[in-house]
Amino acid sequence: GAVVSQHPSRVICKSGTSVKIECRSLDFQATTMFWYRQFPKQSLMLMATSNEGSKATYEQGVEKDKFLINHASLTLSTLTVTSAHPEDSSFYICSATDPHSNQPQHFGDGTRLSIL
């Protein structure tokens, strides 16, 4: 089945640094990739939707200058958390859409981001 790989699985960094998270579709070309944020014991909150070669569409309340999304190819999207602060600590999950699949989105295993 379709596999989405997310890297790194866990990252700890100091406040003020920028962190890049990669999301790759391993065996299919993803027309659309999604980025979610999940706080402990809460549901997934959609942050943005990205299509290859075009600007990401951000959900209301999500700072696009804070969370930079690049979808340079049909198999790779990146989320960069710029000038990260402790309140950015969260579980970030990506998903990808395979146009040839009847399953809407295939999810990665998430990235646990901890900002000290």
Place this chain on the structure above:
Amino acid sequence: QQQVKQSPQSLIVQKGGISIINCAYENTAFDYFPWYQQFPGKGPALLIAIRPDVSEKKEGRFTISFNKSAKQFSLHIMDSQPGDSATYFCAASMGYGGSQGNLIFGKGTKLSVKP
């Protein structure tokens, strides 16, 4: 406004029992209703899904019951096992595959199956 309401928030079931999680939606344009299973530190994994043209779908121990008129759907886990202990999310969307709209998630149900 929460478009997909999920209950209960948590559920404890004895091994071998039936786990039932309910969801209600508001947007009648939704036409795809998946259930996801999420273990701690992992991304959600599709468990089973249904479209509104059928009232029930069964895959192994997992069954979705769908009531279009009531705008409700539920997940039944038969013969629940400790390995089923996880958080379950219902969701809804319009379209599927490459033309699918965003998934709208419920708030999740933490299921604990006691041995």
